[in-house]
Amino acid sequence: MVNTLELVLVLLAGAVLVVGIFRSLNLPPVLGYLMVGAAVGPHAMNLMPDTGSARYLAEFGVVFLMFTIGLEFSLPRLYSMKRIVFGLGAIQVLASVLVVMLLGALAGLGWGASFALGGTLAMSSTAILSKLLSDRLELDSKHGRETIGVLLFQDLAVVPLLILIPALSQPADALFQTLAVATGKAIVLLALVLFFGQKLMRGWFFHVARQRSAEFFMLNVLLITLGLAWLTELAGLSMALGAFLAGMLISETEYRYHVEEDIKPFRDVLLGLFFVTVGMFLDVGQIILSLPAVLAMLAALLVGKFLIVGGASRVMGSAQGTAARTGLWLCAGGEFGFVLLSQVDAAKLLPPALSQVVVAALVLSMLLAPLIVQASERIVLRLVPSEWMSRSLQLTNIATQSMFVDKHAIVCGFGRNGQYLGRLLEQEGITYIALDLDPERVREAAAAGETVVFGDAAKRETLIAAGISRASVVVITYADTEAALRAMSQVRACRPDVPVVVRTADEVDLERLQAAGAAEVVPEAVESSLMLASHALALLGVPLPRILKRIREIRAERYHLLRGIYRGGERVHEEALEERQQTRLHSVVMAAGTHAIGRTLAGLRMKELGVEVIAVRRQRIRVVDPTPDTLLELDDVLVLLGTPSQLANAETRLFKGL
Structure with a gap:
């Protein structure tokens, strides 16, 4: 017993x-x-x-x-x-x-x-x-x-x-x-x-x-x-x-x-x-x-x-x-x-x-x-021959939506995050195709004029019908990491070069998503904590410019692609001198006659000037973290990171070789 x-x-x-x-x-x-x-x-x-x-x-x-x-x-x-x-x-x-x-x-x-x-x-x-x-x-x-x-x-x-x-x-x-x-x-x-x-x-x-x-x-x-x-x-x-x-x-x-x-x-x-x-x-x-x-x-x-x-x-x-x-x-x-x-x-x-x-x-x-x-x-x-016809009609519907668009965004998942993203893209005049598996949501959103279609982003034929060969970016809004990884594997199989932005709940799966090929991973926990902190600091009397600067610094450390911002010709009167010397992003086009054409990034020695080459864009393809042996060609776009004075020196070297 x-x-x-x-x-x-x-x-x-x-x-x-x-x-x-x-x-x-x-x-x-x-x-x-x-x-x-x-x-x-x-x-x-x-x-x-x-x-x-x-x-x-x-x-x-x-x-x-x-x-x-x-x-x-x-x-x-x-x-x-x-x-x-x-x-x-x-x-x-x-x-x-x-x-x-x-x-x-x-x-x-x-x-x-x-x-x-x-x-x-x-x-x-x-x-x-x-x-x-x-x-x-x-x-x-x-x-x-x-x-x-x-x-x-x-x-x-x-x-x-x-x-x-x-x-x-x-x-x-x-x-x-x-x-x-x-x-x-x-x-x-x-x-x-x-x-x-x-x-x-x-x-x-x-x-x-x-x-x-x-x-x-x-x-x-x-x-x-x-x-x-x-x-x-x-x-x-x-x-x-x-x-x-x-x-x-x-x-x-x-x-x-x-x-x-x-x-x-x-x-x-x-x-x-x-x-x-x-x-x-x-x-x-x-x-x-x-x-x-x-x-x-x-x-x-x-x-x-x-x-x-x-x-x-x-x-x-x-x-x-x-x-x-x-x-x-x-x-x-x-x-x-x-x-x-x-x-x-x-x-x-x-x-x-x-x-x-x-x-x-x-x-x-x-x-x-x-x-x-x-x-x-x-x-x-x-077992069901009619499914071939149904699948063909579904893919035809997706292809019809994407047939006349180019350099568009593909949004995988049209829930709350996908819908907010779609509205922002629309306000900026950027075309997007959204894929979602909720038939009721697709029906209502499509009736309201949204460019959303029923389709599974984890299927190769769906992505091809959505025009992934012509897309500029893919955004995966799934909360589930495994589902995001499945979709990303198909995206990479169709277009290894297209940048993919992925949403995740927290930073637990950050390395897995990056290893799978995500250009950027956005954890909701990080962003919500930044917003909570900014509101709390404002209520505690911290000046708004200082709050914005602090949030920018944190994001710059966290997000590789957001280290710095693109500046226009305007000047903000309230900015302090050190604010003007903050690192920012700057794009340089390799036009005809540019000294850097035909040379490698290592040969240009940008790091000596304190400038980092964040990305190289070539014929609508954006390569993040290019290797030192990358050979520059006509019409390439270099994305540089540095202070205004450093960027000016970099431009001089790129154009004149000085």
Whole structure:
């Protein structure tokens, strides 16, 4: 017998090792937890022969998971997506259950076991798919919205399934009564929550928040979550249902996001423990012996759900390409499948051998999910011939916008930053083409006269259609660094010489973006701190010219391309003498007869004069930090950095060689 402390230590040590490896390989951590469970369980090293204590601890993981699902249960959000959630989502879950029940009947499986198995296989991975959608900037695409809507319905469907599955183990004559009593209890609890609980909860959390104690706030969250879980268990229902109701109580209050952040560490750790206990039931030897059955179940799961989801999407009026993409995204299994399967095993509805096959198929499908998503575009183009025409029309629309423009800017992403940038470019008379993946935003902005088109900047053909061969600059406004890197790699493949300006949240990924070829990286954290500092200094009475000078100096140190400014012929009366001697940028054109033509930068010895050559522009190509052996040609433009006197000496040397 293993005591609780030893149990926790063994599980934590295994989880730290395996999950760390899985995260470094960019694989879902849930698979690492399952492997730890399989390794320490009774079918392998047998370090945990008695899993009763572990199961009890792990049940709290499901409790906190259902609590966070309850927090996401927003009535306005559900109403805005009602057609997808309660239309497409309901069709997918019900059709999956009915198909499995039909196949189970043909195979001689009881209807209760078939129903439970259908509910298990109907689930998809909310954690994996939502992250993939976010990383690929496809949350606002048509198939992205359908995927999120179906996942939301699946999360909600878990609640009644957690009530139904344990009741299915009852004798047939008592089943109806058991279900009726359980349903009645659930309805009463929901009514209390919806009509009385929210107002009470809002008032109570207002009182708690006034204490300004993070410890007191966290204690209340835990008390409410575990208290309602205990009450529903006392009423003969699952603890998970009580946690879901607790989440619903808080979801409509203004403290929802604070609670969600506080509860996340508990949820992730305990949910990981739950998946470890699921893995303990994996008999690797039995799975290897049943490998043909596992592969058959895996193929049936992937193909069956693809056909069901794709067909349901078509019934709801989606195009063939969108339906195929949604089907591919949702065809794999999910973590809630393991939650339901644990209930199925507890109720002894499935034979142990079949349960092993189902667990193995779910694990393999979740491993394949990211690969299927990555290959989804190629698969759709093969399966749906009309997608070629749709893709051609999209590229034609982009090419039409860029056909008659030259030396323009390509803006990748037309969110808030992209729109502000577009307005500034327009005011300066600079043409731009914006690419965005939100169809609603593109439609509204295009109707308002903005030059924005639907397109993915991470695709080579999109950039070519946007006229990257003629563009003067590319600006990537994505907040996500990985998405920016994908877009930048395609930009560099098409035009290695075009300057790229990238936005980033902070300076953590600065070196990665610069190494990928960004001419300049603009961290929002730096700029916001400069603005905060300038306003604070002004309110403290610091003279405005001194503030502007200080901000200029900081930016000059931070941004290579902004070290100095271009000066016109005007003089500012308020500037002090030292201000006039500040370094600035100056452009010099290598006109016919210029001494420097045909000579290298090293031979001109600009550094002796205290002048730095920042860039060389040649035939619309801007080379930042040119090498000393760069040979100057006719019509080259040199961008120099120095004080006015130093720049005057540099011009003399460039033109006359003195």
